[in-house]
Amino acid sequence: MSLAVGRRRSTTVAHHQRQYSDNFLESSTNTNRWLQNSPIEEFGTRLGRNVQQLRSGVNAGSELDSDPSTPLMGCRPTSLKLLAGDGVSPCELSPGLLDLNSLDTELLPEQAFRTESLYESEAFLPTNKLMRKPRGMPENNLLRSFSAERERANNVAKIKVVVRKRPLNRKEATKNEEDIVTIEPGSNFLTVHETKFKVDLTEYEENHDFVFDAVLNENVSNEEVYSETVEPIVPLIFQRTKATCFAYGQTGSGKTYTMQPLPLKASEDILRLIHFDFRNQGFQLFVSFFEIYGGKLFDLLNDRRKLCMREDGKQQVCIVGLQEFRVSSVETVKELIERGSATRSTGTTGANEESSRSHAILQLVIKKSVDFSETKPARPVGKLSFIDLAGSERGADTTDNDKQTRMEGAEINKSLLALKECIRALDNDQGHIPFRGSKLTEVLRDSFVGDSRTVMISCISPSSGSCEHTLNTLRYADRVKSLSKANSSKKDVLSLYSSVRDSSPSPFSSASVTQTVSEDSGTIGPIGNNRFGWQKHAKKETSPSDCMETYPKLKAERNVAAPLLSSSQKPQPSSFRNNAECDAGYEEAYEQKMPAWVTKTSEKASDVNKWTNERHPSDFRTKPTHADDDLDALLKDEEDLVNAHRKQVEDTIAIVREEMDLLALADKPGNQLDTYISSLNAILTQKAAGISLLQTRLASFQRRLSDYSVLSSAP
Numbered sequence: 001m002s003l004a005v006g007r008r009r010s011t012t013v014a015h016h017q018r019q020y021s022d023n024f025l026e027s028s029t030n031t032n033r034w035l036q037n038s039p040i041e042e043f044g045t046r047l048g049r050n051v052q053q054l055r056s057g058v059n060a061g062s063e064l065d066s067d068p069s070t071p072l073m074g075c076r077p078t079s080l081k082l083l084a085g086d087g088v089s090p091c092e093l094s095p096g097l098l099d100l101n102s103l104d105t106e107l108l109p110e111q112a113f114r115t116e117s118l119y120e121s122e123a124f125l126p127t128n129k130l131m132r133k134p135r136g137m138p139e140n141n142l143l144r145s146f147s148a149e150r151e152r153a154n155n156v157a158k159i160k161v162v163v164r165k166r167p168l169n170r171k172e173a174t175k176n177e178e179d180i181v182t183i184e185p186g187s188n189f190l191t192v193h194e195t196k197f198k199v200d201l202t203e204y205e206e207n208h209d210f211v212f213d214a215v216l217n218e219n220v221s222n223e224e225v226y227s228e229t230v231e232p233i234v235p236l237i238f239q240r241t242k243a244t245c246f247a248y249g250q251t252g253s254g255k256t257y258t259m260q261p262l263p264l265k266a267s268e269d270i271l272r273l274i275h276f277d278f279r280n281q282g283f284q285l286f287v288s289f290f291e292i293y294g295g296k297l298f299d300l301l302n303d304r305r306k307l308c309m310r311e312d313g314k315q316q317v318c319i320v321g322l323q324e325f326r327v328s329s330v331e332t333v334k335e336l337i338e339r340g341s342a343t344r345s346t347g348t349t350g351a352n353e354e355s356s357r358s359h360a361i362l363q364l365v366i367k368k369s370v371d372f373s374e375t376k377p378a379r380p381v382g383k384l385s386f387i388d389l390a391g392s393e394r395g396a397d398t399t400d401n402d403k404q405t406r407m408e409g410a411e412i413n414k415s416l417l418a419l420k421e422c423i424r425a426l427d428n429d430q431g432h433i434p435f436r437g438s439k440l441t442e443v444l445r446d447s448f449v450g451d452s453r454t455v456m457i458s459c460i461s462p463s464s465g466s467c468e469h470t471l472n473t474l475r476y477a478d479r480v481k482s483l484s485k486a487n488s489s490k491k492d493v494l495s496l497y498s499s500v501r502d503s504s505p506s507p508f509s510s511a512s513v514t515q516t517v518s519e520d521s522g523t524i525g526p527i528g529n530n531r532f533g534w535q536k537h538a539k540k541e542t543s544p545s546d547c548m549e550t551y552p553k554l555k556a557e558r559n560v561a562a563p564l565l566s567s568s569q570k571p572q573p574s575s576f577r578n579n580a581e582c583d584a585g586y587e588e589a590y591e592q593k594m595p596a597w598v599t600k601t602s603e604k605a606s607d608v609n610k611w612t613n614e615r616h617p618s619d620f621r622t623k624p625t626h627a628d629d630d631l632d633a634l635l636k637d638e639e640d641l642v643n644a645h646r647k648q649v650e651d652t653i654a655i656v657r658e659e660m661d662l663l664a665l666a667d668k669p670g671n672q673l674d675t676y677i678s679s680l681n682a683i684l685t686q687k688a689a690g691i692s693l694l695q696t697r698l699a700s701f702q703r704r705l706s707d708y709s710v711l712s713s714a715p
């Protein structure tokens with residue numbers, strides 16, 4: 001089969017051949033974007049080297065002799081050769097066909113796995129007859145490698161959020177659209193410079209800062225994207241972890257461009273681990289590829305055969321009828337990915353000539369044969385899913401679209417909203433997570449519960465014309481980020497702070513409490529990468545010194561003209577992200593979160609520093625502990641807290657508006673809107689309750705202040 005395959009629209013949609021990107025300034029004309037323009041090409045050398053390596057592995061060990069289950073290009077899966085001459089088709093052999101009653105729907109039970117688990121192998125290795133020492137690898141190396149894996153597993157955050165900015169494309173450049181996203185090289189924050197107009201039509205710029213686990217600019221290659229995102233989690237899927245990597249972003253922002261190369265690179269690493277590091281341990285790799293289009297599932301490796309999703313007794317999601325292929329070479333994976341991608345549903349939107357109109361899910365499943373024989377089906381150990389989400393659209397963008405495209409947009413937005421709802425529910429630690437809101441969330445369920453890892457890559461366009469979209473994407477990403485392990489640990493520190501603070505009998509206690517936080521943050525240590533290269537971003541956010549440094553640096557970098565703002569337009573001090581984070585203890589003390597994203601205007605650098613200095617926890621230590629100063633500081637904090645929550649309510653209202661805009665596209669707006677609006681109303685009520693609680697506390701502090709004044713003035 002020719003390598004030059006584009007994605008094509010499903011049978012239910014008019015066919016479009018993807019117009020490969022001559023509209024990109026950097027990209028060369030090509031017919032196959034993801035083989036030529038995409039990282040696969042740049043990855044080619046490495047791939048070739050590894051294929052060679054794997055081939056030499058084949059010769060070294062009989063296990064890798066040609067894999068008869070490997071589908072040949074152009075062959076229908078059903079006509080594939082039988083596996084190992086045992087008369088069983090790959091589909092039959094693979095319990096991964098996800099029969100409802102199949103064992104495949106469960107990962108190996110803890111107990112069963114324990115005897116062979118990588119985690120436990122250190123203890124079991126000398127006595128476990130099943131555990132063979134891999135050739136060419138000294139035992140102590142193996143032990144070291146296992147304990148390193150274990151250590152790494154503990155280090156890798158549960159959710160990692162990475163933002164990738166694409167370059168301006170030709171269309172945007174022709175329209176003289178500006179690049180409004182600045183990313184300081186090597187940093188993990190970005191700024192969106194939004195142009196706004198005052199009532200008198202004077203232009204001014206509003207800057208929005210965001211901090212993520214990693215921020216990748218337009219010069220970053222797909223190879224680097226892989227290293228930053230998926231590479232660290234590959235070893236974990238040998239340890240019973242379910243990992244998911246998904247791309248989110250507006251249509252045309254580069255999701256497919258980013259996602260397509262990742263599975264191939266991951267398979268390469270997985271196969272390397274299977275054939276070398278974990279040699280002769282019975283691990284096998286299986287590939288499946290399906291899409292969710294119009295709320296239905298289709299097998300992209302089996303002629304778009306319709307699939308059913310079911311839940312088994314253990315609430316594991318099973319996809320009945322999904323074809324899985326056992327693979328043992330990177331080339332086979334590549335062929336499968338090409339075949340699936342060519343079958344995927346695409347269409348044209350205003351923003352992207354060949355837009356993905358479906359969510360595509362490619363799964364790499366690691367299985368382990370229980371007794372090292374082919375007689376019993378291998379059992380799943382871990383799973384790595386790649387999800388290329390369809391692009392989000394706003395109602396306003398779809399005016400030119402035909403009915404079909406609008407219907408698709410409605411379905412896509414519905415599932416993205418459901419995803420948002422799940423994230424929100426998880427964010428609020430709600431017992432019930434509405435996974436059933438859409439097929440997409442049902443599939444993603446694994447990613448959020450249990451021993452899982454999730455990497456979200458938010459793709460953004462840099463152009464001024466996409467500013468609103470970009471901000472929405474970044475806000476969405478920020479919400480997901482708040483679920484991360486690192487953030488939870490921050491929460492723990494802060495709740496400790498909260499309890500100490502609340503139980504403090506005297507206003508003076510603020511000084512010592514502040515110190516507690518400061519010490520805590522001190523123990524967190526400097527920003528850096530863990531052994532997997534994952535940035536410990538939350539530590540950055542809670543580090544007061546970072547807060548002091550970051551903003552002026554950013555400001556100096558950007559050097560934007562100071563806009564003229566009226567005092568009413570000036571931001572609340574607490575709306576500065578880093579500074580708010582510095583003082584997050586106060587906000588978090590009440591378990592009311594600050595809006596995850598914050599807005600600031602360029603003119604306020606001096607105020608920021610002033611604000612930072614005023615609120616820096618260490619100030620409470622260094623300043624003389626004058627009681628009135630402390631009380632004033634406390635009162636100010638309380639006032640700021642109230643303001644912060646007011647801002648949060650305003651932000652929530654903004655989200656409601658945005659989501660209503662999305663919902664306006666939905667198929668049956670009536671039902672959904674009612675439910676959704678009531679859930680949003682509940683959120684608003686909750687926020688309002690938070691504000692009133694804070695106002696009560698403020699009043700109480702004021703009373704204490706006046707009591708204290710009376711006492712101190714008494715003779």
Ligand SMILES: Nc1ncnc2c1ncn2[C@@H]1O[C@H](COP(=O)(O)OP(=O)(O)OP(=O)(O)O)[C@@H](O)[C@H]1O
Pocket residue numbers: 020021024026027033037165166167218249250251252253254255256257258349352354355356357389390391392459
């Ligand atoms: N980082 C990048 N560098 C160069 N070109 C890019 C980059 N990201 C995206 N592109 C180009 O932008 C165009 C749109 O990208 P892509 O199809 O990946 O967007 P998408 O987000 O998947 O859109 P949709 O959601 O509509 O499917 C393609 O022509 C692609 O080659």
